[in-house]
Amino acid sequence: MNPSTAPTSTSPATPAPTVAFTADRITKIYGEHTALTSVTLNIPAGHVVGLLGRNGAGKSTLLQIAAGLTLPTSGTAHTLGRRTDLLDSPELTRLGFVMQEGKFIEWMTVAQHLAFTASFYPRWDHELQHRLTTQLEVPTTRKLADLSPGDRQKVGILLGVCHRPALLLLDEPMSALDPIVRRRLLDVLLERLRDDACTIVISSHLLNDVEKIVDWIIALDTGRVVENSSLDDLQESFAEWTVTAPEAAPLPAFTEPFILTQQRTDRLARLTVRTSEPDAAETFAVAHRVGVQTRRLSLDEMFPLLIAAKPAASALVP
Amino acid sequence: MNALTHHLRFLRPLRSVLFTAICFTMAESMAKKIPRLDSGAVELSTYFVALPIIVGLFIAGAAHEPLHRPFALLLPGLRLRQLRFAALSLGVAALMATVIAHWMVPTLSPAAALGLILALMALSQLNRHRQGGYASAPAVGFFVWLLLNLAFAQGFANALNRSPIPCLLVGLAFAALSLRFGYSRESCRRRAQTPFVSLQTQLFSHVFSPAVSVRWQAETIAHGLFTAPSVEALGHQRPSRPTGFTTRDWLGVLRRLEFARWRFERYFSPLGLAISTAVICFAFLPALGLASGQPNYLAALVNGADLRVAITMQCIVTVGLFLNFNQPDPLFPISRARRGELVFMHFASAWLFTLLWPIALIFLPSLVGQLLSGHALPGFGLYPLLVGALALAPLLPLAIGANLKPARRPLTIFGLTIVSVLVSLYVRDLAQPYRPEPVGCSIIAILSAASLTWMRRRILRHCRDCDLVTGSVGDPPPARLDASAHTYTVATR
Numbered sequence: 084m085n086p087s088t089a090p091t092s093t094s095p096a097t098p099a100p101t102v103a104f105t106a107d108r109i110t111k112i113y114g115e116h117t118a119l120t121s122v123t124l125n126i127p128a129g130h131v132v133g134l135l136g137r138n139g140a141g142k143s144t145l146l147q148i149a150a151g152l153t154l155p156t157s158g159t160a161h162t163l164g165r166r167t168d169l170l171d172s173p174e175l176t177r178l179g180f181v182m183q184e185g186k187f188i189e190w191m192t193v194a195q196h197l198a199f200t201a202s203f204y205p206r207w208d209h210e211l212q213h214r215l216t217t218q219l220e221v222p223t224t225r226k227l228a229d230l231s232p233g234d235r236q237k238v239g240i241l242l243g244v245c246h247r248p249a250l251l252l253l254d255e256p257m258s259a260l261d262p263i264v265r266r267r268l269l270d271v272l273l274e275r276l277r278d279d280a281c282t283i284v285i286s287s288h289l290l291n292d293v294e295k296i297v298d299w300i301i302a303l304d305t306g307r308v309v310e311n312s313s314l315d316d317l318q319e320s321f322a323e324w325t326v327t328a329p330e331a332a333p334l335p336a337f338t339e340p341f342i343l344t345q346q347r348t349d350r351l352a353r354l355t356v357r358t359s360e361p362d363a364a365e366t367f368a369v370a371h372r373v374g375v376q377t378r379r380l381s382l383d384e385m386f387p388l389l390i391a392a393k394p395a396a397s398a399l400v401p
Numbered sequence: 402m403n404a405l406t407h408h409l410r411f412l413r414p415l416r417s418v419l420f421t422a423i424c425f426t427m428a429e430s431m432a433k434k435i436p437r438l439d440s441g442a443v444e445l446s447t448y449f450v451a452l453p454i455i456v457g458l459f460i461a462g463a464a465h466e467p468l469h470r471p472f473a474l475l476l477p478g479l480r481l482r483q484l485r486f487a488a489l490s491l492g493v494a495a496l497m498a499t500v501i502a503h504w505m506v507p508t509l510s511p512a513a514a515l516g517l518i519l520a521l522m523a524l525s526q527l528n529r530h531r532q533g534g535y536a537s538a539p540a541v542g543f544f545v546w547l548l549l550n551l552a553f554a555q556g557f558a559n560a561l562n563r564s565p566i567p568c569l570l571v572g573l574a575f576a577a578l579s580l581r582f583g584y585s586r587e588s589c590r591r592r593a594q595t596p597f598v599s600l601q602t603q604l605f606s607h608v609f610s611p612a613v614s615v616r617w618q619a620e621t622i623a624h625g626l627f628t629a630p631s632v633e634a635l636g637h638q639r640p641s642r643p644t645g646f647t648t649r650d651w652l653g654v655l656r657r658l659e660f661a662r663w664r665f666e667r668y669f670s671p672l673g674l675a676i677s678t679a680v681i682c683f684a685f686l687p688a689l690g691l692a693s694g695q696p697n698y699l700a701a702l703v704n705g706a707d708l709r710v711a712i713t714m715q716c717i718v719t720v721g722l723f724l725n726f727n728q729p730d731p732l733f734p735i736s737r738a739r740r741g742e743l744v745f746m747h748f749a750s751a752w753l754f755t756l757l758w759p760i761a762l763i764f765l766p767s768l769v770g771q772l773l774s775g776h777a778l779p780g781f782g783l784y785p786l787l788v789g790a791l792a793l794a795p796l797l798p799l800a801i802g803a804n805l806k807p808a809r810r811p812l813t814i815f816g817l818t819i820v821s822v823l824v825s826l827y828v829r830d831l832a833q834p835y836r837p838e839p840v841g842c843s844i845i846a847i848l849s850a851a852s853l854t855w856m857r858r859r860i861l862r863h864c865r866d867c868d869l870v871t872g873s874v875g876d877p878p879p880a881r882l883d884a885s886a887h888t889y890t891v892a893t894r
Contacts, residue, residue: 152474152593175477186471186620189613190602191410199407199467203476228613242472 102164103128103250103282104149109158111144111306118144120306121158126284126299128249131276133297133314134286135386140303142286143183146254149284150180163250176204179248183255185239189228193221193238197245204246212245218267232259240268244275251275253285257292265292272296294382302389310389314382320359321385324367326352327374335371343388355380355388408486412463416601417456424455441508445558448502449514453521456498460490461525461583462599468589469530469597484584487526491576495519509558512565516572523576526583530597596620648742651735741864745857752797752853756790791841795848802856805863 104126111119119141126132136142147153148160151170160167163174170178187196201207216223219237222230227238236259243251251272257265273296275281287293300317302310310317328334328350337345341358360366368375380388428451432443464487473479499515561568582588598617735743 150475152471154590170474172477175475178475180472180475182471186596188467188470189616190598195410199410200472200476202404202407203478203482226613228616 101128102126103130103162104284105161106145106148106155107159109148109155109160111141111148111153112156118306119148119155119303122303122306122308123158124301124308124311126282128282129280130299131272131283131285131297132299132301133290133293133382134284134301134303135290135293135310135382135389136286136303137390139305141306142303143254145303146180146252146284146286149250150178150252152180176206176246177249179243179246179251181236181239181243181251181253181256183258185235185242187227187235187238190226192224192226193230194223196227196238197223197241200242201245207246209245211247212241215241215244215271218271219264233261233264236260237264240271244271247275247279247281249279249281251281251283253283253287255287256285257287257289265289269296290383290386291381300382300389302386304390316359317382317385317389318379319361320357321380321388322356322358322364323378323380323384324352324354324356324364325376325378326354326371327376329372329374332372334373337371339367343391355384357388404482404486408463408490411466411599411602412459412490413599413601416604417459417463420601420604421452421455421459425452428452428455441506441558444506445509448498448505449509449517450521452498452502453495453518454524456494457491457522457525459599459601460487460494460522461528462601464490464526465528465530465583465592465597466599466602468592469595471593473593474590480584480586480589484580487584488580491519491522491526491580495522498522508562510562510565510568513561513568516565516569517561518572519569520572520575523579526576526579528583529588529591530595594624596624648739648746651733651739652743652746654733737864737869738861740869741861744864745860748798748801748856748860749853752794752801755797756794791845794845795852798849798852798856802852802859805859 102125104124106122106124108121108123109119110117110121118139122141122145134142134145144153148155148167149162151162151167154168162170163177165171165174188199191199197212201209201212215221219240221237221241222234225234227235230238236256240256243253253272257268260268269292272283272285276283276296283296285293285297294314297314299313300310301308326334326337326347333349334347334352337352337354339356341356341363342354343357344355346353356363364375364377367373425447429443429447432446432451464483467473467476467479468483495515495518498518499511502514502518503509503511596617603614603617733740
């Protein structure tokens, strides 16, 4: 990935048109609870960003700020080149937001709600709506109040996607969906990415699903950015090493700084490491005279390590 | 489908016209009770004050409802579209109201009438619906009162007639300012964070779409909890002592939950009712009576209490209590039998409240009125209401007990309406000569006890069989599986 276009956490300059979202030292405080603390980041257009974090980490707040639903207590945020408190029709027609818990006009049927929402978008794609309704099995004749949580989530996805947004924000869009529909949703998102080259920011705890589509990871913990890297970089730097001792010799103690966790017996150790050195495993094996087998970690396995590794140096540059 | 269709969907013209007619009739009958208000002043206050305010509430409700959802901030142009619709609706409705009002009361200049009507109609555009209700309703009420008083000041109409064009301009300016503030960017941002459903949507949702109503209530409560300064302030705090094992203890739990669930009850809690009753009885009504030069105004008011209105009110309160009742939480560790007892006690207390509340409201003003005027009324003027209460006492438990299934709610509403009409028609002629006699009261007491016993049996049986999650019983069973479709053929050699 070209570093100049990658999501960065450096201080944002004047928002360029190629930047989908920028946050400059934004802090959000709800009463006595601080949801975000001085978050600074850029999300360039055309990327699929996975927004990860534990419950209460500030993911939803960050997405709501990006959509202009919530305003930061301090700092500034720009979405599609405009300050989020001033978002207007030119930006809103290019912005899609799927909320974690859809709040709709409950007495309307799904079809009525879709028609109501469509009337605000000149580029609403009725063909896409029809296709997604069929693909995601959305019951269009039922009232929204009568829908199950999963069906409500599907409606939220339809409302967020059918106007072909340039920036699509997805806040836990799959939490109530069954595996089959989840798979179809991922296909839909990939299709949007292919056809419209839209920027997607997806927050989800279903990391195995997220991993299939994202190319960049931003991890939040207690309102701070703790990781801000491309998925490729993360997959190359995180690894699990299975270390075996040579015959009749116990394993020595490993004290390298890139070792994050280790589980060991006398003759076998399982290490999780983070290192950007491409030949670190060979160097390690030679240095300790041990056998090393390496395995890439999945995003699901990386997540606890990302959160535990407090804050990433690259993520908090003011 | 164009934008106008969507706006009409929110406006619900049929419901709006129906409710406007009902509210207008109530306002007119109330205005007629105001002392020294001659028929001309009544028409002035109803057609030029009450009607525009009522119509304005419905227009504002329709225009505001879509703005009170989180997605409102995401829909491009929604704010301006709603502003345009509100302005258009106000213009059309104000012109129509002016034509009607001018036709009914031709003494007022059309230009002045249009200005007055437009200003009052636009007043509700400033409503912010904080906490999910009509936050500025008290302000509207105050204006109604103020303008009613102005209306029966003889010079009011003359003053309007003397300067019709300035009046029209002021009305237009006020309407424009109301729209500007009501749909400002900041105002819409606040609206998006507050749940609100318009009056015309709410009322029938209770009856025909319980799921919509329940979801809206849950959302309102969640919003209240989220925005409350402390949980204790909402009365959700469980007592520090552990809940006991008696039905009475659990009734206390249920009461607290109902207290939290039903906002009306929170606003009109016993304390609130006592205070508002005291204010009405000891300050407002005597002041109105003295101001109008009729020290015995209260006594006259009580003596002429409209029995039909009282009975209808009792039925409405019953319906409200009935519809807003939700079953105890299915996760409560209580048996179905105890659950049934709790439901019965809830309805029994609601029944008692329904019968006694209007009587208490009349008794106190009557007492004060008699003390002030020295004019004694037989039985404190309570006889007409007692007749209504006694007639309804055995009927209400029957109506409730017969319709416990949620699916029968529309039938319950219909039944109670019929009951109220029949009772009011029946007792209208009896009211004046009737005096509660011991024998009659005894018969009513026996009938009421029998009716309550029957209701208790119905409720216990309902709670024994019902689905605790939905509260329904007797739903159609799942479709039988076709046995042939599940027959496996075992291959034999």
